[in-house]
Amino acid sequence: MVAPITTSSIRQILDRALNGQDISEADGILLLQQSDPMYRAAIQATADQLRQQQSGETVTYVINRNINFTNICEQHCSFCAFRRDPDQEGAYWLDTEVILTKAAAAVAQGASEICMQGGLNPAAQIHGRALDYYLNIVTHLRSAFPQLHLHAFSPQEVQFIARQDGLSYAQVIAALQEAGVGSMPGTAAEVLDDEVRKVICPEKIDSATWLEIVSTAHQMGMPTTSTLLSGHIETPAQQMHHLQQLRRLQQQAIDQDAAARFTEFILLPFVGQDAPKPLRRRVGRDQPNLDDALLLMAVARIYLGNWIVNHQPSWVKLGLAGATIALEWGCNDIGGTLMEEHITTMAGAQGGTCQTEADLRAAIHRIERPAQQRDTLYRYLPSTQITYPA
Numbered sequence: 001m002v003a004p005i006t007t008s009s010i011r012q013i014l015d016r017a018l019n020g021q022d023i024s025e026a027d028g029i030l031l032l033q034q035s036d037p038m039y040r041a042a043i044q045a046t047a048d049q050l051r052q053q054q055s056g057e058t059v060t061y062v063i064n065r066n067i068n069f070t071n072i073c074e075q076h077c078s079f080c081a082f083r084r085d086p087d088q089e090g091a092y093w094l095d096t097e098v099i100l101t102k103a104a105a106a107v108a109q110g111a112s113e114i115c116m117q118g119g120l121n122p123a124a125q126i127h128g129r130a131l132d133y134y135l136n137i138v139t140h141l142r143s144a145f146p147q148l149h150l151h152a153f154s155p156q157e158v159q160f161i162a163r164q165d166g167l168s169y170a171q172v173i174a175a176l177q178e179a180g181v182g183s184m185p186g187t188a189a190e191v192l193d194d195e196v197r198k199v200i201c202p203e204k205i206d207s208a209t210w211l212e213i214v215s216t217a218h219q220m221g222m223p224t225t226s227t228l229l230s231g232h233i234e235t236p237a238q239q240m241h242h243l244q245q246l247r248r249l250q251q252q253a254i255d256q257d258a259a260a261r262f263t264e265f266i267l268l269p270f271v272g273q274d275a276p277k278p279l280r281r282r283v284g285r286d287q288p289n290l291d292d293a294l295l296l297m298a299v300a301r302i303y304l305g306n307w308i309v310n311h312q313p314s315w316v317k318l319g320l321a322g323a324t325i326a327l328e329w330g331c332n333d334i335g336g337t338l339m340e341e342h343i344t345t346m347a348g349a350q351g352g353t354c355q356t357e358a359d360l361r362a363a364i365h366r367i368e369r370p371a372q373q374r375d376t377l378y379r380y381l382p383s384t385q386i387t388y389p390a
Contacts, residue, residue, distance in 0.1 A: 010039060014046045017302045022247075025240045031299045032236035040295060047298035047330030054305045055332040059364040060374040063357055064113035064151075064336035065106035069094045069137065073119030075203040078279040079190075079232065079270060083119050093121065096140050103145055106339060110357070113336065113376045114141065116152040117185060120160045130164035131172060135179045142180035149182045149376045155213035155224075156188035159205050169213050173220055183376055184217050186225040186262070192245045193238045200232060200279060207245070215249060221259030223377060225266060226308065230296055232270040232283050239296060243303050250307040263377055264310035264333065265300055269293045269317045290322050294329045301330025310378055320355060324363045333374075334360050 013027045023031075031043055070093040073083035084091035094102075103114055116137070118124075126132035134153065141150060153161075153176060161172045173184075190200060192207040205213075214224050226246045230239060246262065253261040269288030293313075301311055312333040313326035323334055339354045357373070364371040373381045 010034065010042070014042060014302075017046055017050060020306065022306055023303055025237075025244050028240040028243065028299050028303045029236045031302070032239065032295060034295075040291075043295065043298050043302070044329050047301040048328055050301055050305050051311070051330050051332050054301075054309050058332075058370045058372045059327055060310075060333045060372050060378065060380075061357070061360045061364070062113055062336040062374055062376060063109065063111045064115055064376075065102060065109075065111050065339040066336075067094070067099060067102050067114060067116045067340075069099060069116060069118040070121045070124065071119050072121040072123070074122055075120055075201070077201040077204065079200055079229070086121075086123065093124075096137060099137060100140060100144055102340075103141055103148065107145055107148065109337075109339070111148065111337070111339075112381065113149045113151050114145075115185065115336070115338075116150065117154055117157065117187065120157070122164070125164070130161045131167065131175055134161060135175060138176065138179040138181055150180055151183045151185060151376050152176070152181050154185050154187040155210050155217075156205055158184075158213050158217075159209060169216050170220065173213075173217050173222060177220065177222055181222070183260075183263070184214070184222055184224040186214065186227045186266075189227050189242070190229040191234045191238055192242045193234065196234050196238055200229075211245060211249060215252065218249075218253045218258040218260045218262075219256070223260040223263050225264050226262045227266045227268050228296075228300075229268045229270060231288050231292060232279065240299075240303070243300060247304055247307050250304075254307070262308050264312055265304055265308045266312045266314060266335075267293060267297050267300065268314050271317055288317055288322075290318060290325070293318060293322070294326060297326050297331055298329045305330070315355060320359065320363050324367060327364070327367055327369065333378075334364060 010030065013023055013031065017023050034040055034043065071082050071084045072086050072091050072093055075083065106114060124130060124133045126136055138150060141148065158169055158172050162169050188204060189210055190197060192210065194206050197204060197206060217224050228239065228242050250262050270283065271288060297311065297313060310333050311331045312335050313323040313331050315323035315335055327334065337355050337357060337360065361371045375381055
């Protein structure tokens with residue numbers, strides 16, 4: 001049960017949530033402003049109880065491989081240590097054979113998913129078309145490994161392709177979907193507040209464009225994830241406004257009987273150790289604050305859980321130990337094996353670049369919860385049975 005607290009307004013918010021009601025943005029801001037350990041414990045307990053009611057005791061994970069096909073990028077986001085100019089030391093651009101070799105290694109380890117994103121490289125074209133370059137990667141992967149789910153190309157990449165080739169977002173999504181892309185990462189959202197975006201990613205698409213592309217994908221039957229980049233210059237009010245827009249978009253997809261919707265919410269705490277200096281200095285912290293991340297994940301469960309059931313921490317950013325703690329703060333999924341991770345690691349994250357299936361299952365078992373392999377769309381894989389800790 002939730003520990004009793006004396007502040008009636010907070011108690012009322014938590015009670016409404018436990019009774020199945022949606023809390024408001026203002027409610028969420030109030031929860032995020034609590035520093036008293038007693039209040040935070042009540043918020044944690046509420047989030048954990050809602051997690052159990054909404055998604056059960058089982059903790060899921062996916063066996064997947066992350067492939068970042070290039071770090072050459074035309075943009076200069078202030079949190080990114082990954083991007084390079086074409087002639088800069090460390091710049092790379094994987095050819096199709098290398099991508100296929102990486103996918104083959106993933107299949108050999110039992111992967112069901114390839115997660116693929118890259119920098120915005122203007123030279124990435126075939127016959128003068130950016131879309132053909134992306135389609136070439138997808139068709140080669142689908143031909144060689146039809147069993148793999150391709151979780152690929154963010155809303156920013158969709159906008160980049162559309163802009164390069166003079167296409168609509170729907171035309172780009174339809175072509176990628178027909179070629180074999182199964183779902184879209186909900187990255188490039190960062191914080192859906194344009195005042196924040198002007199500082200941390202001024203060249204990226206604005207909030208309205210991100211929402212338009214994701215809504216279009218949902219209407220066309222392409223599921224997406226949702227994310228929030230937290231712990232830099234954004235305020236609790238801006239965090240809650242971001243969550244409000246995600247909830248509204250999911251409600252819209254459900255109300256309109258869209259063919260797809262958000263499959264999950266993932267919190268991505270800012271890692272500043274090797275990020276560009278101006279933002280790092282402004283934030284004044286190299287690694288994420290675990291307590292702040294846990295509180296935000298709990299509030300996200302309380303605010304979004306009726307609409308987005310699956311919540312995932314980032315073990316890359318928080319470390320596997322921190323991500324395991326998050327499973328008691330509202331999260332029900334521990335993410336994927338990834339096998340290689342470059343974007344966050346190059347910013348100085350200390351969580352590592354890969355986890356084995358055994359690592360993920362052991363972490364889940366340490367909190368005495370059952371573990372279950374899933375696919376990208378949160379369907380249990382029949383080859384792996386739920387296992388319970390001894």
